[in-house]
Amino acid sequence: MLSRISKAFLPRLLLLALFLAGLAGCNGSRSAPPPQAHELPFAGQQVKVLAPAGAGISEFWEAPLAEWGTQTGGSATVVEYPPDDATALTRAATSGETSVIAIVPYSLLGDAAAVLEFELVPESAWNVDSGIGWQDLLPGVREGLASCRRKPMLVPLSAPALVLYFRQDLLNQAGLKPPQTWDDYHRLLETLPDWAPGLVAVEPWSDSFCTTMFLSRAVAHAKHPDHYSVFVDLDSGTPLIDNPAFLRTLEQCRSAVEKMPDAIWMLGPLDCRRMALEGQAALAIGYEPQGEQRRQNPQSQTASRVDGIEIGVCRLPGSREIYNPTRRQWESPAVRGAAGPPLFRATLTAFDGYAACCFVKPGAKSAEARWNALSSAAGSDLAAGFPPGIAGVTRESQLTNPAEFTGPELTGTEAGDYMNALADALREPTVVHELPFPRRANFRKSLDSALVAALRNQTDPEQALGSAAGEWSRLIEEIGLDT
Incomplete structure (x- = not known):
């Protein structure tokens, strides 16, 4: 009897099963059709x-x-x-x-x-x-x-922007602070044997990086907040590279390199960083591995970190005076919202x-x-x-992910200091694009030659920059002012 009833209801059960399966499909288990x-x-x-x-x-x-x-x-x-x-x-x-x-x-x-x-x-x-x-x-x-x-x-x-690595522990022991101005920095250089005996200060003055190092220092004097032009007067096409802002910077650089080891002429920014982390340098200008360095061989950039040292990181120093190329005079105008004496900072990037x-x-x-x-x-x-x-x-x-942009040798605090230094530098409006001109390599080459001659005491700084300005004028004439 049961067998006969089952056979009678079998077709209906199959229809019911198909109906329920259709309902299940309508309930979203299938992916939505692609849009038209x-x-x-x-x-x-x-x-x-x-x-x-x-x-x-x-x-x-x-x-x-x-x-x-x-x-x-x-x-x-x-x-x-x-x-x-x-x-x-x-x-x-x-x-x-x-x-x-x-x-x-x-x-x-x-x-x-x-x-x-x-x-x-x-x-x-x-x-x-x-x-x-x-x-x-x-x-x-x-x-x-x-x-x-x-x-x-x-x-x-x-x-990318250069920063200053320094021995925080040694500064603390001597009761000193990281430099705010380039004058502060030079005083630390002068007294280095007192607060960091046996250590050196290094900057990246290799042939491939000397223009960037020089301009990174110079923009603190040369980037006036009320002027768009920095390296060349964009209205007249006149090079500004030989004006008093750049001349003062070159004179300061020549004084500074005399207190540094001869190795600086072969050092890039990563070499300087390495010397700080390996306990050889108390002051070092550089940056964390990036760009081509991170892509090609990241392991080669890793420093053999010395135990027991504390590294501080801050943005590059600034200046109490800034040059006004229109009025042709040095100025110390008050900075809006700032307490105390004015401090002008600018950051070179895009090198x-x-x-x-x-x-x-x-x-x-x-x-x-x-x-x-x-x-x-x-x-x-x-x-x-x-x-x-x-x-x-x-x-x-x-900024909340420093591990993505810093080397593994830095502690969490040091990596945070590096990111804070970059944030301070890149939040301000005085960010300067390095030589944003056609034939940039030619502008760099002429300035490279002038810098090497002046920094190695082969020629006077004013004469060196005047020579570079002359080369720049010829380049600008060839390129055309409108371009």
């Missing part, structure tokens, strides 16, 4: 991402950009160019009809600007979730490096590293799709999605 083409925000838009060859970006971003295309309806491809070839960058940017976003070394930005027009970063791309987090950029980076006359042109991916930018192309659609593709691949902080060594500290949100 007309619902995708960048349907049909093509993006060409220009990236420096050898940085690993093409391989790193293959999957993220493919996923971006699926989600948005656009398509993005990475095209590489030689990172030291401005002509190749220009050719890649102008070839074809595809809209371009580029990751460009700071060393080529001036050359690119001479022949290509930068496209403003649209407000639609400013947000964090689907854009570039414009307001997250440190204020000095945003206003002094990313913008041109308050117009957003670039998104800096790094903003290494990369920025992202879009170039104007006739008929190209809005740059929003290009910035969206970049942030999708690089991460909302435009750092986490890059291969090692591309991104550096440029954002407020990065």
Whole structure:
């Protein structure tokens, strides 16, 4: 009897099972169907991402950009160019009809600007979730490096700056403080045998870095808060490199290097850092491994940290006076909101590293799709999605993660001090882009020669800078003032 009833109800049971399975599917266990083409925000838009060859970006971003295309309806491809070839960058940017976003070394930005027009970063791309987090950029980076006359042109991916490493324990024992001004710093140099016997002070004066070291010192005297021009008068084209601000700096540098070991002529910033961490130097100007150093061989940059020493880190010193190139006089105006005597500080950056930018192309659609593709691949902080060594500290949100941007030899306190020093330097409006001109290497070369001659007492500082200014004038005439 039961068998006959079961057979009778079997078809109904099968129908019921199919019905319940359908209900289960309606309950969300299946993935939602992909959006239709007309619902995708960048349907049909093509993006060409220009990236420096050898940085690993093409391989790193293959999957993220493919996923971006699926989600948005656009398509993005990475095209590489030689990172030291401005002509190749220009050719890649102008070839074809595809809209371009580029990751460009700071060393080529001036050359690119001479022949290509930068496209403003649209407000639609400013947000964090689907854009570039414009307001997250440190204020000095945003206003002094990313913008041109308050117009957003670039998104800096790094903003390296030199800092001062010092023996905190020895200063404490002697009742001394880290230097606020370059005069304070020179007094510490003069008295080094008293408070740090047997140790030295070092600065990176190697042939490849001497211009950056000199300009990093000079901007404290030369970057007037009321003037846009620093190295060249941008209205007249007259070089400022031989004015009293730079002359005073060179005279101070010549006095300082006389108190340092001969090894400084071979030292870069990482060498100086290493000497501080290994207990050889009581004062050292340098920075944490970044850029090419982190990417190529990070282990080679690790110092053999000496036990029992305490390292302090602060931003480079400032000045009590600043030179006004228009009035041609030194000034000590009061700093708004500051107590005590005025202290002027400025930070040189963009001597290494990369920025992202879009170039104007006739008929190209809005740059929003290009910035969206970049942030999708690089991460909302435009750092986490890059291969090692591309991104550096440029954002407020990065300051809580010092381990990402400092070497393993630093203690937690020391790493925090380093990040605080960078934050102090890069939040202020007096952030200076190193020589943002076409043919930057030529400007550097002429200044390199002048500095070496003056610092090694082969010529007078005033004569050396006058010679560099003459070379700069010839370069400016060849390039053209408008450029």
